[in-house]
Structures are given as structure tokens and as C-alpha cells.
Amino acid sequence: MYYSSGNYEAFARPRKPEGVDDKSAWFVGAGLGNMACAVFMIRDGRMSGDRITILEELKLPGGALDGIEYPHKGFVIRGGREMEDHMECLWDLFRSVPSLEVEDASVLDEFYWLNKDDPNYSLCRVTEKQGQDAHTDKLFGLSDKAQKEIVAVILATRQQMEDKRIDEVFTREFLDSNFWLYWRTMFAFEEWHSALEMKLYLHRFMHHIGGLPDLSALKFTKYNQYESLVLPMYRWLLDQGVTFRFEHTVTDVQFDFQDGRTQATRIDWVTGDGAEGGVDLGPDDLCLVTIGSLTENSDDGDQHTPAVIKDGPAPAWDLWKRIAAKSDDFGRPEVFCGDIDKTKWESATVTTVDERIPAYIERIAQRDPFSGKVVTGGIVTARDSSWLMSWTVNRQPHFKAQKPDEVVVWVYGLFVETPGDFVKKPMQECTGEEITQEWLYHLGVPVDEIPELAATGAKCVPVMMPYVTAFFMPRAAGDRPQVVPEGSVNFAFIGQFAETTRDCIFTTEYSVRTAMEAAYQLLGIDRGVPEVFNSTYDVRYLLKATTRLRDGAAVDLPGPNFLKGRLLDKLDNSQMGVLLTDFGLIPEHAGTVARERADDAIE
Template identity: 85%
Template structure:
């Protein structure tokens, strides 16, 4: 397997790998990663679909990419995935999956046209004082010390960031900035989370620094991601003859491990009815396993019942523990699943039933939520919320089954153990109705109207997720196993807890990237895996990010004014100076022709 960039590899169709007709593939889990790997096996590995079997504990595919309507509770989405232009493996996947809505189009075509016609951006990213625009003016408010913190982390080695918390490498100045508020609520980082993951995120998304304050860097699907992404994949795989075995909980995987060689030899499972089964594996029977789970043991409450925090047996984590006990090369799951208080938070899906609540949404979003177009443009954060409450309204309807007078809202809070500002109870103890009350309070609904409006104007489902940010807990090399461990002849690990150093976790891209890497290695597919977008090595993005982090303030050149002038004069006659002035790092001279010279040089 190798990495590549550019159109030459992107548009190439690989030859059929030798021996693929003799192989079968067994997948543990029907989430995005495994479904993507199955598609890559069929498309790029030219394996027949009827030789692929996907085992899934749940009744339906999709994993964390969920979206469902329960007859009595209402609509439920545990979370949403933010997407951007440079998810190279994700878009490589969806260019080949047919749209279910647009004849002759792929899912990528459909997504591309949608976001071209209706680009995403927020008109109000942060509120305070009960629904008032906080007027952050897109400023990061990073002091010189806070800016130095960022530079220091970016320049540090991975080893220097291992097993460290964010609040151990960033100062109070940084943690009190608007930048941190935008960042933590967009990505769900806590101060006790991994400094290494923070570093990787800074590198990965440096080209989107300017889009943080208004979320213009993001793109979203038309509907919830189950209907927009999972169902097209599922239908395509069924059409190819792939077998899905739902309600099959994999309880263990056996391995034959010797010096320099590791082979998966058996998958054991139990069905929902208690029937014990399994399959023996030869070297030609491939085994791809999604290890760990951010949504494991999630619990749904309802409008009158709190969600339960489940701390008992967790099948996905228990399976990884059994696997890890067989070899030190298979990772250390306890690092990620052993501290639920630091990996949990709670979300809620609010469905409004008339136009009373939507008028408050419209006031903040400054857009009609019933328009069918972008509404909030991403999350809106109530900065002064005790729960650090954020909420979003995507394009409506968010579910095809919605009624015309319904709006589906996603709400989440990072501080689930802190009493609320209106409800005076911790988020994790609240019913859907109480969460709605707290949200309405921060929308600016008159206090005397909140109880009745929460009771009759919406139906809300709270969702507690014990492991939702487990992959953000401080870690070191070896805690996550390699996608294809050294010596493996027929198995791979896929998903957020498998290690590929080329990307950062908690993205759809990461799951698909591990899937592509696993498939190409196990089948010997002779095609490059798309390299991660290299903005962290692009001087233009670095300069633009530097200027943006300074809120547009140019760098002060030290020394007397006449010396500064001489330096700027020197720079002014060079291409480097043109770059620095073009991206706002140093002040542009009134008589400079830097931009024209830069354009001429490029031409």
C-alpha cells in the first residue's frame, strides 16, 4: 500500500488483484468503515459481492451514522458529522455510490450540487444573555501568549504530546479565548482531553482556521446521515449480493500467532435469540473488525424520562479487550473505555410540533427554518450556559418522514454534571421536557412561557453516550493498533480506534481512510490511497492561518521605524514579501505592487 495525490492516481482503475476470486470477506460491524471497505473490495478489489458477509449486533446498518423515528418517542439523531472539501477517501467512496434521489447521479454529485446551490455559513455562531447575539465579530481574541501556545504545539513532536492533557500544554489565556470556544464546541473537546489529538486537529484543519467563527468551512447532507449516506451504501451493497446478518453479536475472534505471522482463524457469535454460532477462517478468508465504539451503550430517554448512563457490560469494548489480550500489537482498549466521566456527554433531538418555537429559532438563525435551505449553518453555542449548550437546525426536513409543520433540532451539552441555568438539574438527570426548557431559556423565550411551551410545543428524546469522546482521552503510541498489524495475513482493524498516522479521528473521513488502507493491503490493490490534504505544509495556508489567528493584526517588526521601513522595502521587492503582504502577515505599503508582482510571477 502507498499514498498518492493528484488526478493521475485519483482517476486510475486498478487491475484485478491476483487470487481475489479465492477469497471471502467477513466484517464485524456494519458501520461506515466496514460498509466502505466492502465497497472498496467490490469496486477496486473486484471481489464478488456474494463472497462478503457483514455481521452486525444491531437491527440495522450505519453504526454512529444514525437517524431513526421511534413510533412513540419521536425522531432521534445521536449526533451529526461535519464534512469538508478535503475528505479525499470519503469522496473517493461516494463518487461510486448511486444517489437514491437523483437519477444518474452519485451521492457525491448530489452532495456537491446541494452545497453549491445552498452554501453553508452561520449568521450567529455564539449567543449570550438568553439568545442575544454575543457579537464575537468573528474574532479569536488570542493574546500573544495564546498564539505562542498554538505555535508551540504545532512545532512539537507527537511524542512530546503523548499522555498529556490540553490544559497541560495550553495556558489560561488560550482557554479563555473565543478560538477555544469555537474549537471545543465544534469538535467536542474538553480541557482534559488529549493534547496529541488537539495537535493533530490543528495540523489537519489549518486550512479551515478562517472558517471557524462562521462555520463556512463545513458542508452538510440534505437529510440526516442515515438517509443521506448509509441507505445509499446499504442498497448498493445489497444489489451486489452482499449478505448482512443483523442481530449477530460477535463475542470473540481467535488467532494463530507465531513469530512474524498472525492469522485470524475463527469468528464466534451469538444471535439475539441466543443461538451460538461462528465461522472458521483460512488464510483466504479476510476478517475486518471495527474495534471500540463511540456510541456503545447509548441510551435513549423520552420527553418524560431521562436517558440512563450505562456503565455495565459493553459488547464492542468487551470484544476488543478479548482481542487485545491475545497480542500487544492489538492495542490497549482500557485507555479509551476506562474513564466514562471523561468520555461522556449527552445530546437530545427536539422535534417542534408547531410554529411557536421556530419563531425563536428564526430570530437567532436569521433564516426561515421552514425554507428547506441552510438554517443555523452549524451549531449555535450559548456561551453563558452552565451546560455549555450548543444546538443546530440543519436543512429541513431533516427526515423524509417529517410533517410539514415539524422542525428537528439537535442539542448537546459538554458539561453534563453541572446544574442548568433554568432547570437547576444536571443535564444527565433531565427528561426531554426539562432539556427543552433549558434550551428555550437560552433561546430567549419569556420565562413564564417556558414550562407550557416545553410541554406542548415539542417532543424531545435525550441520548446519553458514555463513550462518545473516548478516543480523545490522552494516549500514546501503541494504544491504538495499526490498521493491518505487523505480520497479519488476513485481518485488519477499522474505525476510530485503529491507527493511521495520516489523519485525525472523529471524522467520517477517518473511518473511510482506515477502510481503504485495510482493503488495499489485504487484497494487494495496486492503487494509491489518497494522501491527507497537505495544508499544514502549504506556505499559503500557513500564512493565511497566521494572519487569521491574529484577528487580522499584522506582525510588528521590531526596531526603529526607519529600520522597519528598510525591511519592508526589501521585502516589497521580493516574491516572499508579496506573499507576506498578500496574506496580511505584514502591512502592505501604499505604493507597493506586491499583489500584481505575485500574480505576474504565478502567471
């Protein structure tokens, strides 16, 4: 397997791998990563779909990419997926999956046209004082010290950031800035999370630094992620003859270790009715396992019932623990799943049932929620919320089954153990109705109207997720296994807890990238895996990000004016000077102006 970039590799069709007709593939989990890997095996590896079986604990595919309507509860989305232009593996996947909405178009075509016609951006990113615009003016508010801390993290090696917390490499000057507010609420970072992941995110999204304040960096699907992404891929795989076995909980994978060669030899499972089973694997039977899970043991409450924290047996994590016990090369799951208090947060899906609440949404979003177009343009964060509550309204309808007068809203809080501002209870103890009350308070609904409006104007389903940020826990090399461990004959690990150093986690792209790497290595597919977009190595993006981090302020060169003038004159006549001027780091004709001021001072 190798990495590549450019159209030459992007449009090449690989030759059929030798021996692929003799191979079969067994997948543990029907999430995005495994489904993507199956697509790559069929499309690029020419494996027949009827030789692929996908085992899934749940009754439907998609994993964390969800969206469902529960009878008597309402619509539920546990989380949303923010996407951008340069998710190279993701778009490589969906260019080949037919749209269910648009005739003679792929999912990528549909997504591309939608976001061209209706580009995403926010008109109000932060509120305070019960729904008032916080007027952050798209500024980061980073002091010189905070800017230097960001640069230090970017320049540090990966090893220097291992096993460190964010609050160990950044001071309060950074953590009190608008930049950190935008960043943490967009990506769900806590101060105790991994400094290494923070570094990787800064590198990965260097080209989108300027889009943080108004979320113009982001793109979204037409509907929830299940209907827009999972269903088209599921239908395509079924059409190719792929077998899905739902309500199959895989309990263990057996391996044979001999002379530096490791082969998966058996998959054991339990079905929904309690029957034990499994399949024996030979060297041509491929085993691909999604390890860990951010949505494992999620619990749904309802309008009158809080969601609970389920800290008991967790099948996905228990499976990885059993696998990891067999070899040091299979990772250390306890690093990620061992402290639920640091990996949990709660989301809630609010469905409005008439036009009263949407009027308050429109006041903040400055867009009509019923227009069918972008509404909030991403999350709105209530800066003074004790829960650090954020909420978003995507294009409506967000579910095809919505009624015309319904709006689906996604709400989440990072501080679930802190009492609220209107509801004097921690979010994790609140019913759907109480979470709605707290949200309405920060939406600006008059206090005396909140209880009645929360009871009759909406229904809410809270969801507690004990492991939702498990992959952000401080880690070191070896805590995550390689996608294809050294010596593997027939198996690979896929998903957010498999290690590919080329990308950062908590993205759809990461799951698909691990899937592509697994398929290409196990089948010997002779085509490059798309390289991560190289904005962190492009001087233009670096200069643009530098300007943006300084809120547009030019660099103040030290020293006397006559020396500044001579230095800037030199820059004026160079390509570097053109770049620095174009990106606002030095004013246009700054050298001439500085020299004239120096001459005036001398006279």
C-alpha cells in the same frame, strides 16, 4: 499499499488483484468503516459481493451514522457529521455509490450540487443572555501568548504531545479565548482531552482556521446521515450480493501466532435469540473488525424520562479487550474506555410541533427554518450556559417522514454534571421536557412561557453516550493497533480506534481512510490511497491561518523605524514580501512608509 495525490492516481482503475476470486471477507460491524471497506473490495479489488458477509449487533446498518423515528418517542439523531471539501477517501467512496434521490447521479454528485446551490455559513455562532447575539464579531481574541502556545503545539513532535492533556500545553489565556470556544464546541473537546489530538486537528484543518467563527468551512447532507449516506451504500451493497447478518454480536476472534505470522482463525458470535455460532477462517478468509465504539451503550430517554448512563457490559469494548489480550500489537482499549466520566456527554433531539418555537429559532438563525435551505449553518453555542449547550437546525425536513410544520433540532451539552440555568438539575438527570425547557431559556423564550411551551410545543428524546469522546483521551504510540498489524495474514482493524498516522479521528473521513487502507493492503490493490490534504505544508495556508489567528492584525516588527523600513523595503521587492502583503501580515508598501517615518524622525 502507498499514498498518492493528483488526478493520475485518482482516476486510475487498478488491475484485478491476483487470487481475489479465492478470497472471502467477514466484517465485524456494519458501521461506515466496514461498509466502505466492502465497497472498496468490490469496486477496486473486484471481489464478488456474494463472498462478503457483514455481522452486526444491531437490527440495522450504519453504526454511529444514524437517524431514526421511534414510535411514541419521536425522531432521534445521536450526533451530526460535519464534512468538508478535502475528505479525499470519503468522496472517493461516494463517487461510486448511486444517489437514491437524484437520477443518474452519485451520492457525491448530489452532495456537491446541494452545497453549491446552498452554501453553508452561520449568521449567529454564539449567543448569551437568553438568546442575544454575543457579538464575537468573528474574532478569535487570542493574546500574543495564546498565539505562541498554538504555534508551539504545531511545531512540537507527536512524541512530545503523547499522554498530555490540552490544559497541560495551553494556559488560561488560550482556554478563555473565543478560539477555544469555537473549537471545543465544534469538535467536542474537553480541557482534559488529548493534546496530541488537538495538534493533529490543527494540522489537518489548517485550511479551515478562518471558517471556524462562521462555520463556512462545513458542508452538510440533505437529510440525516442515515438516509443521506448509510441507506444508499446499504442498497448498493445489497445489489452487489453482500450478506448482512443483523442481531449477531461477535464475542471473540481467535488467532494463530507462528514465526512472526498471525492469522485470524475463527469468529465467534451470539445471535439475538441467544444461539451461539461462529465461522472458521483460513488464510484466504479475510477478517475485518471495527474495534471500540463511540455510541456503544447509548441510552434513549423520552419526553418524560431521562436517559441513563449504562456503565455495565459493553459488547464492542469487551470484544476489543478480548482481542487485545492476545497480543501487544492489538492496542490498549482501557486507555479509551476506562473513565466514563471523561468520555460521556449527552445529546437530545427536539422536534417542534407547531410554529411557536420556530419563530424563536428564526430570530437567532436569521433564516426561515421552513425554507428547505441552510438554517443555523452549524451549531449555535450559548456561551453562558452552565451545560455549555449548543444546538443546530439543519436543512428541513431533516427526515423524509417529517410533517410540514415540524422542525428537528439537535442539542448537546459538554458539561452534563452541572446544574442548568433554568432547570436546576444536571443535564444527565433531565427528562426530554426539562432539556427542552433549558434550551428554550437560552433561545430567549420569556421565562413564564417556558414550561407550557416545552410541554406542548415540542417533544424531545435525550440520548446519553458514555463513550462518545473516548478517542480523545490522552494516548501514546501503541494504544491503538495498526490498521494491518505487523505479520497479519488475513485480518485488519477498522475505525476510529485503528491507527493511521495520516489523519485525525472523530471524522467520517478517518473511518473511510482506515477502510481503504485495510482493503488495499489485504487484497494487494495497486492504486494509491489518497494522501491527506497538505494545507499544513502549504505556505499560503500557513500565512492565511496566521493572519486569521491574529484577527487580521499585521505583525509588529521590533526595533527602530529606520531598521524596520530597510527590512520591509527588502521584503517589498521579494516574492515573500508579496505573500506577506497579500495575506495581511505586513501592510502594503509598509517598507516605504516605515522608511519615510524614520527619515522624518531623523530630520
